[in-house]
Amino acid sequence: IFVNKGISQRLISEVEERLILADVGIDTTSKIIDRLKDIQHKITPGNEQQVLDLLKHIVYEILRDGNFHLNLSQLPCVIMIIGVNGVGKTLTAAKLSKRFKDQGMSVLLVASDTFRASAITQLSLLAERAGVPLFKQKEGQDPSSVVYDALSLVNKRDIDVAIIDTSGRSHTNFNLIKELQKMRKVCERLIDGAPHEVLLVLDATTGQNAFSQAKVFRDNLKVTGLSLAKLDSSSKGGIVIAIFSELGIPVKLVGVGEGLDGLLTFSPRQFVEALFD
Amino acid sequence: NLTSKFQVIFKKLRRKGRLNPKDIQEACRDIKLALLQADVNFRVVKEIIANISKKAEGKEVMQSLTPGQQVIKIVKSELTRIMEGGESDLNLSPFPPTIIMLVGLYGCGKTTTCAKLGYYLKQKGHSSMLVAADPYRPAASEQLKILGKRIDIPVYTGSEEGSPVDIVKSSKILAEKEMYDFLLIDTSGRLHIDEGLMEELRLMKEEISPNEVLLVVDAMTGQEAVNIAKTFNEKLDISGVILTKLDSDARGGAGLSINMVIGKPIKFVGVGEGLSDLSRFYPERMASRIIG
Ligand SMILES: Nc1nc2c(ncn2[C@@H]2O[C@H](COP(=O)(O)OP(=O)(O)OP(=O)(O)O)[C@@H](O)[C@H]2O)c(=O)[nH]1
Ligand SMILES: Nc1nc2c(ncn2[C@@H]2O[C@H](COP(=O)(O)OP(=O)(O)OP(=O)(O)O)[C@@H](O)[C@H]2O)c(=O)[nH]1
Ligand SMILES: [Mg+2]
Ligand SMILES: [Mg+2]
Structure with missing residues (x-):
């Protein structure tokens, strides 16, 4: 009945199912289960709570060394918000701007999505709600020129943080990836150390494709962190474990709701608890 | 991908001469991995593998000179079969208008798809009115208005204070x-x-008795796709699904899982941000995409 001394096969199957249903992915799930099997001599047969605690510990150990802080060591700080269509970039940009404003910093939101219908209006309304100034230009304008003009302004004024909201795009669209690269170069040219953060927004309800998104954006743009939006949904966002362990990108922010205060700093401890909830 | 993987596996199996059930089980493990990688729901995968392994142990495969190809054929036809059921055309009203409600999670593409659908129907010679029944999201009605203007289709936005049900x-x-x-x-x-x-949403449906309630689902949705669809289906008895953003490299296992669990057909797929980027759903193409 008890194969593997400490853990029954039934329990291993249950663990596998739970992790896969949490979008952890089959490869990472196998690695976690292998690690569990390595330390199963520590497990009292039949003690399921102990197995759960060990699992939490294993996942926590994978995530704990990430750098969860936003890089504000150099001001003015420039943050680019990127990601595929509809994941929550615009709302995240607004949430982040409110967080910095509440901390007493002077913030500028930059509306560089000059493509999608009503993107600029949407961010204007959110900026107004957040009480943060918005830099915007004409729809249809080259987003790089919007970034150029916005950051030229940052250099003249006493602005601490510039948050650049970008338009959604598929990571499989080569031209749109190039467009982001061009915007990144503008940041590098105009402001020392910019962009200090390139945050990739992922929708927590996304499955294994999130890994592909992270890999492509990282390989082409250097991503400094993830913002995991919509974690208030029923999805667990387990794919971020693989993204950190294999691509080295830590989660820095978590989006939990439509309100401007629905933004949390990533806590591996809380994430692990919720994962096995 | 699975096809090339199978070519390797079955090549070395062929050298052994006749296949035995253990070889089939090994192939099934690879199929399971491919389906999970494609975001097919864990429990749906279990059921599919059970059906496939039964068929794969039959003599078409065991005595075939190309067992790998046979197994791939079985997988493809099984996935296609799952996604083929149900009425994939739009349910029309005997008297105009035919009413279609688009529902779904945040950011899956409802507003864009609403306009795309209007354009698709216009190309077929039908008139539409789009309804901006989202008073919550900042600039949502403006977004639909702009899209409507691009394709010369009227957009109803209702009064500023109206609740979604009143607007509709x-x-x-x-x-x-x-x-x-x-x-x-x-x-x-x-x-x-x-x-x-x-x-x-349930109240809205009750008030206007739509001919279609279409659940819009992002093709990159992971394992929760089944719970999401189940809940929408329980509350609204949805009539079909629109799978969006298939122009990415998302395999779209969510679509298959939803079909399997709630038995409602995928009626359209979104394949880009443009208003002409909406096409009919083809189960066989989707099956190939999911296998990878
Ligand atoms: N519940 C919930 N909804 C969110 C969250 N983040 C964003 N949303 C919603 O998701 C939808 C899409 O958000 P946007 O900010 O427009 O997404 P986007 O990535 O900017 O979209 P595009 O610019 O069109 O690519 C909106 O309805 C937001 O209110 C979150 O953390 N929780
Ligand atoms: N690449 C691609 N993008 C799409 C597709 N359908 C919609 N989008 C994009 O996805 C983003 C979200 O689309 P919306 O129509 O605003 O989504 P929504 O469901 O109405 O969002 P909420 O109202 O906030 O829930 C936009 O950037 C759209 O252009 C598609 O098939 N392919
Ligand atoms: Mg946006
Ligand atoms: Mg919308």
């Missing part, structure tokens, strides 16, 4: 009076676990 009720009266062929309703994003917002 008045839009129906107008659409009946003006005799539009279709009334296409864009609703706000919501979580399936938000009882209040799900109730709002």
